[in-house]
Amino acid sequence: MEQPIPILDLAAQYERIRSEIEPVVLRVLESGRYIGGDECRGFEQEFAAYCGVAHACGVANGTDALTVCLRAYDIGPGDDVVTVANTYVATAEAILLNGARPVFVDVEPETGTMDPRRLADAITPKTKLILPVHLYGHPADMTAIREIAERHGLPVLEDAAQAHGATLQGRRVGALGHSACFSFYPSKNLGAFGDAGMVTSGDRDFIDRVRCIANHGTTTQRYEHSVVGTNSRLDAVQAAVLRVKLRHLDGWIEARRGHAQAYSAALAGIPALSPPSERPGCRSSWYLYTLRAQDRDGLQAHLARCGIATAVHYPKPLHRQQALAQVPPSGELPVSERLCHQVLSIPLYPELPEEWRDRVARETRAFYAA
Numbered sequence: 001m002e003q004p005i006p007i008l009d010l011a012a013q014y015e016r017i018r019s020e021i022e023p024v025v026l027r028v029l030e031s032g033r034y035i036g037g038d039e040c041r042g043f044e045q046e047f048a049a050y051c052g053v054a055h056a057c058g059v060a061n062g063t064d065a066l067t068v069c070l071r072a073y074d075i076g077p078g079d080d081v082v083t084v085a086n087t088y089v090a091t092a093e094a095i096l097l098n099g100a101r102p103v104f105v106d107v108e109p110e111t112g113t114m115d116p117r118r119l120a121d122a123i124t125p126k127t128k129l130i131l132p133v134h135l136y137g138h139p140a141d142m143t144a145i146r147e148i149a150e151r152h153g154l155p156v157l158e159d160a161a162q163a164h165g166a167t168l169q170g171r172r173v174g175a176l177g178h179s180a181c182f183s184f185y186p187s188k189n190l191g192a193f194g195d196a197g198m199v200t201s202g203d204r205d206f207i208d209r210v211r212c213i214a215n216h217g218t219t220t221q222r223y224e225h226s227v228v229g230t231n232s233r234l235d236a237v238q239a240a241v242l243r244v245k246l247r248h249l250d251g252w253i254e255a256r257r258g259h260a261q262a263y264s265a266a267l268a269g270i271p272a273l274s275p276p277s278e279r280p281g282c283r284s285s286w287y288l289y290t291l292r293a294q295d296r297d298g299l300q301a302h303l304a305r306c307g308i309a310t311a312v313h314y315p316k317p318l319h320r321q322q323a324l325a326q327v328p329p330s331g332e333l334p335v336s337e338r339l340c341h342q343v344l345s346i347p348l349y350p351e352l353p354e355e356w357r358d359r360v361a362r363e364t365r366a367f368y369a370a
Contacts, residue, residue, distance in 0.1 A: 004307040005347050005356045008187055012351040017244060024240040034236050043239040046246055047182075048200055050165075051174030055207040056200045058234030059214050062161045062183020065197035066094035068232055069157060069181055072209040075100045075128055082122050083131040083159075084114050085317035086336040090183075091133055091159050092318045096327075103127070103330040104319050111279060112136065112290075112339055116144035122330065123152050130156045134163035134173050136313070136345075137189070137256075137287035138278065142168055142176040157181065164190040165253045166285040174200040184242055189256070189287050190249050196238040255350035256286035259357055263289055263346070266361035270368050288313060289348040291364075296344050302367045303346070308360055311345045 014021065028039060040058050048056035059065050075081060077099040083091055085104040095102045105118040114132040130149050132140035142156070149156045156177035160166075163173045164182060174180040179201035184192040199210045212219050217229030264275045272294035278284050290313060293299050300310050317336040318324055346360050 002307055002359070005309060005360060007309040007311055007345065007347045008349050009351055010186055010191070013349070016351065017248065020244045021241060024244055025237055028236045028240050031236075035233050037236050039236040039239040039243065040234050043234070043243045043246070044198070046243060047198055050246060050249075051172050051180070051200050053175045053200045053202045055202065055204050056198055057207050057211045057214065058239060059197045059199065059210075060232040060234065061195035062181060062185060062197040063090040063094060064214070064230075064232040065161075065181035065183065065199050066090060066157075066159065067097050068210055068214050068230065069179055069199050070094055070098045070100070070129070071213050072206060073129055073155060073157070078126065079128040080124065080126040081129045081131050082119065082127055084133055084336070085319045085333055086112050086314065086339055087133040087135065087159070087318065088161070088314065089318060089321065089323070090161070091131065092324060092327075095131070096324070100128070101126075102318070102324070102327060104317075104333060104336075105331070106333045106335045107135075107339070108141070109292075109335050109339070110277060111138050111140075112343075113138060113140035114145060115335070116141050116148060118331075119145060119148050123148075123154070127152070127154060130154055131159055132156065132177075133159040133161075134166060136276065136290050137163050137166050137285040138276070139163060139166050139168040139173050139176070139282050139284075141279070146177070155179070161185075162188070162287045163285055164188060164287075165249055167283045169281050175202070178203065179206060184238070189252060189285050190242065190245055192238040193241050194238055196234055196242065197232075198234075252350040253285050256348060257284075259348050259350075259352055260284070260286045260289050262354075262357060263348075263361055266358070267291070267364060270365065272368050273364070286348060288345045290343050290345045292339065292342040293344050294342070296342050299364065299367050300344055303360070303363055306359075306363045308363060309347060312340075312343060313345050314343075315340055 044056040079100040158177040158180035161183035182198040184196035214232040217225040217227040274292040
């Protein structure tokens with residue numbers, strides 16, 4: 001049997017940047033400053049500049065970024081947050097952990113992101129925030145979403161956990177709404193060596209509130225607590241690692257784009273298969289290359305027999321999850337329902353050997369030619 005092809009190979013990435021990573025980790029260990037400090041401040045400033053915003057606050061993980069951010073908006077019991085069901089559970093968890101209700105709207109079939117045509121009808125006097133998700137690295141239609149939000153006087157919080165470096169009309173995600181939340185989970189385009197997260201915004205007062213809540217409700221004076229907060233601080237080792245990786249991010253995205261373009265060319269013309277595409281004006285960061293496939297389960301089983309790893313992102317929309325059974329239904333979601341039976345992510349990462357990529361495409365075509 002040929003060598004197995006993983007869906008992701010973080011060890012290959014580490015080998016390429018080992019000589020840059022190890023000295024900065026050692027520097028942090030020798031400093032004795034493991035929470036906060038220069039590494040965290042440096043990464044916040046550099047990541048904010050990368051996104052094109054003035055301010056950022058590091059937190060412990062992407063879920064905390066969402067949860068703390070919603071707290072900073074004073075989201076709580078009796079409030080509705082409009083979002084999508086075709087995403088990772090953390091998006092809805094953060095809403096529920098603040099005592100609010102997620103109101104799900106359907107998504108566009110081409111991108112899997114929030115469908116602005118469905119958004120306006122979901123807004124009621126209880127709506128306090130709009131929370132679109134940039135899925136698989138592709139930006140949501142933020143131009144249309146912002147227009148609707150502005151008409152209703154609502155803030156827009158970007159869930160950018162999957163889209164580091166993606167752009168819309170030349171502007172990077174993280175700068176497209178009032179604020180944005182990022183995850184640096186190891187598998188992300190910009191991934192830490194553990195958990196880490198970030199909130200970005202052009203609003204300094206808002207980021208100050210986020211920072212206060214994330215640090216036990218403390219502002220500048222130690223042991224003075226202005227609000228009930230939580231413990232969600234970025235650690236210095238992760239910040240140091242992420243500062244190194246940030247310098248490589250654009251190059252890694254270009255490598256991902258090259259693989260995505262090669263996949264799309266190789267898989268074109270198969271009636272039972274829809275490769276992912278980019279909306280005009282968008283540049284996906286290609287966190288995932290996710291097909292929409294007829295007989296998805298058959299294709300996945302075939303690729304597994306060929307030693308090719310795949311994943312389903314996501315097999316069940318959030319409104320069908322047991323954990324969200326208490327959430328009142330907020331309308332029909334036919335596209336979200338359909339996509340969960342079609343989507344299949346195939347191997348895509350910067351270090352993916354071209355011969356492996358070509359083998360994935362060849363075996364995918366072979367399944368539908370049989």
